Structures are given as structure tokens and as C-alpha cells.
Amino acid sequence: MLARINRRALLATALTGALIAVTPAWSADTFKVGAINPYSGATALYGTEVTRGYELAADALNAKGGLLGKQIEIIRGNATTPQEGIAAIEQLAGRDNVDVFIGTYLSAVSQAASEAALNYNKLYWDTNALAANLTERGLLNFVRSGPYSASFAARSVSFITDLVAGQLGKKPSELKVWIEHEDSIYGTSIAKQQEDELKKAGVQVVGVGAHSYKSIDLTDSVLRAKNAQPDVWLETGYVPDGNLLLRTARDQGFKPAAVFVGTGDTNETLEAMGKDGVEGLYVVSYPRPDISEKFGPGSSAYLAAYKAKYKQEPVAPQSMAAYVGFQMMAEAVAAAGSADPAAVKAVLPKFDKPESSYATGFGVKYDEKAQNTRAFPTVIQWQSGKQVTIYPVAAAGDHKPVMPGK
């Protein structure tokens, strides 16, 4: 008898438990954000890092009551390729009925995933993808709040003409620059924009070199650049080819006055080259949490929250741009009163905040293509084994650029 009651009770409890467990997936009390990034594969480290920025922004918003009166819930959609991006959108839109999509570490994924999201009439808010064509498509559901390839090119060129030329005691027209890039769409598009901007500023572009990021040897690329005797060696690529170029340049005795490495702002480059090997290198990169509080209000608080939640220093600077991008998305959705793409896009022109309004130093002003025109990267320099923000001057605080070898 006892056993029977117990069994019934057990069954009832189990059923109730199952119902409770199922409920949240059906209820609408949370505002669901689908975060499209690579969480497996070679770029998982950076995809996860970007989503950490979203999680920190969601935590902060949830503490203040969430978004549209609901708590924010982030659901991850793993996408390492465009195909997986489409599949992730279909799964998150169909199964989880998310309200908004946000991403993306990889531009190619963003392109495919945002188009798939349009089929479900969902907003796709991009915080990190760089390819210029994403906003040029004029897609109805697409907004980009972060900097893109043109902003990266513009920042490197203004730094070269403002600071590097002065340091070398040359006029911009006397400066010689060699542009080196990996030969996929990412490197090629940035190099093209750099070349255009540099020529516009009157700087001499003495050569443009392309290489595959999978190259086993880059001595040929380095020797070609060395022969042109540039003052500035401006490189765009990935970590392995960037490191191989630096090593080869060291072996071949190629020492231009200023060297820019596209993705040289991680410990992977420090480990490969050693403290002396990276000394003085410049990287144009997402704003780092060490920027001055005046330039990026809230950057120290962001760093503290990151360390408290993940028990480590940020892996890469992408997460702070993601954090700020998530805030901008939430502000746009709150202003529109819904996550409907048309409603959100309708309120975008109302946003007008100057630079230095967010932790990254970004401002907000969207153009007609829904690209934020007040989001810029910063320039960092390796100094004594540490990365230090040195440009724009307002972001640098007390930090000053040093001339390698001087």
C-alpha cells in the first residue's frame, strides 16, 4: 500500500517537475537574444569572448529590470561557417523563438545568418563583423553598431599621418608605406581601403603585397617589402601569418621605423616573438579596457565585472565592443518599444550621442545604411611586454608612444 502511494506520489512529482522544467521554454517572460558566434572550431576562443561581452551587458541590464519589462536570456547559436550560421538562425528562430539576433565574430557568417534572419522577420544586430559590404546590402533587418573595415583603415591612416610622420620628422608626403595583407576578402578589402586613404592623405604607397595566411614561408614577401625600404610596414592578416612575417623580418634584418600587425594584440604574438621581439609594434584594434575613463566612461567598471564573472583578464578586446553593442541594441529596442526590425530601424535616426559616450569611447549616430558612424578602433603599442593604448590621444591618458630603437 505504502509502496503504491509512494509510486503515485513519485509519478505526480516527476510529471510536475517535467512540466515546470518545460515551462520556461514556452513562456514569454524572457526577452530572448540569439548570439550567433563560433563556439567550436579554431575561432571558438574569440566567438566565446564576443558572447561574454553580451552576457556582461545582459547581466547589467537584468539587474536594472531587463528589457521591455522582461529579463534578458541569451541563447547561443554555434556557427563556424555560413551554412552553420543559417542552420543556427533556423533553430533559434523556430525552436526557441528568439526576439533578436546578435553577433558576429566572422563576417561571412554574419552575411548568411542575417539574410536567414530576415526570412523570420527578426532583427540582426551586428557588433563585431568587419566586412564593409554587410551594411552596403541595405538589408531591412541589419544594423551594425561597431567599427568596420573602413573605420579600421581610417584610424590607421590618421595615426600614421598625425603621429608617426611627426615622430620620424617627415611630412606625410615624404612617408613611404608598404601594405602587406593576407589574400582573402578580409585582408584584401582592408588593404584596398588603406591604400585609398593613404594616397588621399598624400602618403607614398611604395608597394602592396598579398600572401596566403596558410603560407609555410613568407621570406619572399618580406624581401620584397625590404627592397622598397618603407618607413611603415602595414600588415593585415591572422595570427599565424602575422607571427611568421615578424619572425622572418627579424631573421632578414628588416626593421622599418613603424610596424603595424593586424592581429598582433594577443599573447600568441608575445609568446612567439618574446618581449623584445614585440617591443614598439603597433596594432589597430578594438578599444581595450585600459583606455582612459574620460575617453571610455565605464571601461574600468567593465573590466572589473569581466574579472569578477570569468576570473581572468579579457582574452581579446572584442568583448568590450560586443558589450557596448549589446547596450546600443537594448537602447534601440527600448526606444522602439518592440524588437520588430522595421520599428527598430525607424527609431535609429533619433540616436545622436558624441564620441566618448560608451565604455569603448564610441558615440552613436547611424547613417542611412544603419552603420554607426561614431565607432572607431584605437591604436595600441607593445611597451615592455604590455599592450598600451596610445591613440587617439584622448584615449591614451598618460600613455605615450615610444619609438623602437630610440
Add this chain to the structure above:
Amino acid sequence: MSGLLNIIVVGLLLGGIYGLISMGLNLIFGVIRIVNFAHGELVMLGMYGAYMCYFLLGMDPYASLVIVVPAMFVFGVLIQRFVLQPLQGEPMMQIFATFGLLLIFQNAVLAITRGVGYTAPSALSSIVVDVGGIKISLVRLIALVAVSAAALFLSWFVKNTMLGKAVRAVTQDRRAARLMGIHVEWAFMLTFGAGAALAGLAGTLIAPIYTMSPQIGGNFILAAFAVVVLGGLGSVWGAYIGGFLIGVTEAVAGYYLDPSLKTAIWFAIFIGMLIVRPSGLFGVVGAEEIGLREQD
């Protein structure tokens, strides 16, 4: 003129790396008749082996050779015994099995490292020898010396030792070799072990040059296949000379034409070679008919 000389030296040094990577691949192909798709991954495991020795024991990559090379030999023997030997007589299945190993090795390393790029630093990695204005990186010079030593040792071994003669006998005719009392399976295990050990040697020696990633094996393997086909399938000296051919072609084309064209140029040479001399420069005619000839 010194520019051209410099480029040729760069190409020869690069050829040393290519030869080193290709030699094990060619050995395995020549004897066991398997195109080992996982060879690039064995090189990658050698690189990570060097990193592990550095990380756990603080060893220089060159010192870690004494651990990595024997360990890779044992690993190769185990692969031959437990993966490939059960599929003997089904050459297509063996090739698929090596492809499966490729995926397993890549993803296992990816899962462990989470995709972070590592470097195994060596005290020698920043030393550059300057010979009349031509700069020679010591790390690359060591790779060149090592591949020459390995080629000499291998050709001596297969000509002058009983074990080597057994391996050659198996290469020429498995059935007759078995009738002469040669243990064919052991010869295969020894060969795959040696091939894996050569991959381990290559991986360790190039570890100080590259930033490691789980996919790095794939960057080498395409070139290694071209080297092997150009030099001659199954020939030790073929891999050695083929490495230099590809290395010098790549350096000259990259420097004088365009770095983004260099792969296309050596592939054009590769295709030309397949048309003119399918067995490669030093290959044995018929060696390219993998899986078509009745064996065992």
C-alpha cells in the same frame, strides 16, 4: 646577383623543411602502399609534442627530440597494428582510415587547446648566420642538415641492414617476401613507425618557426604530396630532391613574380610532371598504381 643567390638559399632552406615533412609520407607510401592522409597531423602532433615537453618539463624543442621521436615511433607502430593492419587487403578502406585519423587528431588537439596558438621557444630560434650578406636562420639550417642526415641514414639502412633488406623485399613483392620467411606485418609496423618518427622529427624541428594550430598539418600536406609526386613515389632521394625543387621554385616565383602566385606555379610544374613522367624524377614505374596492383 646577390639577390638571386639569397633567394636560392631561401628556397633551399625551405626545401629542407618540405623534404623533412615529405620523407615519412614517401616511406609509408613506398613500402605499405598507403597514401597517409594523416601525415600532416602526425607532423602537427610532433609540434605539440615539442610544446608539451617545453610546457611540462621546460625542455628546448631540440632536447625534446629524444622524447618526441621515439614516442611518435611507438605511436606509428600502434596505428599500423590496430588501425591499418585489420584493414589489410582493402587499400581504399586504409586510405579512408587515415582520413579518419586526420579528423580525430585535429579535433582532439582542438578540444584540448581550444584553438589557442602556441609557440615552443628555442634558445636558437633568433640566431641568424650572416654569410656575405645572405642571412641564414639557424633553425632552418638545422632542418636542412637533419633532412640530409635522415636521407643518408635511410638509404644506408635499407641497403645495408637485414631489417632494411626485409623492408625492401616486402616493397618489391609481398608474397615472395612472405615465402622467404619475412614477417610482412612486422616490416609494415616498423615502416609506419619510422614514417611517424620522421613526422615527429619534422614537427619538432619546425616547432620553433611556426605558431601552432591544430590545422597546421593541412598547410604542409598539400606541398608534401606535390614533393612526393615530383620526386618519385616511394623513393627516399625523390622526397629529398623534390623538396628542394618545390622550395626553390616557390621562393623564386614568390620573389620575382608574386607571392600569391607561387602555389599556382609549383602546381603547374606538378601537373606538367604528371603528364611527362608520372612516376616522378626518381620513382619506380608502376609505383603510382596504388590499389590497382594485386598485393598480398
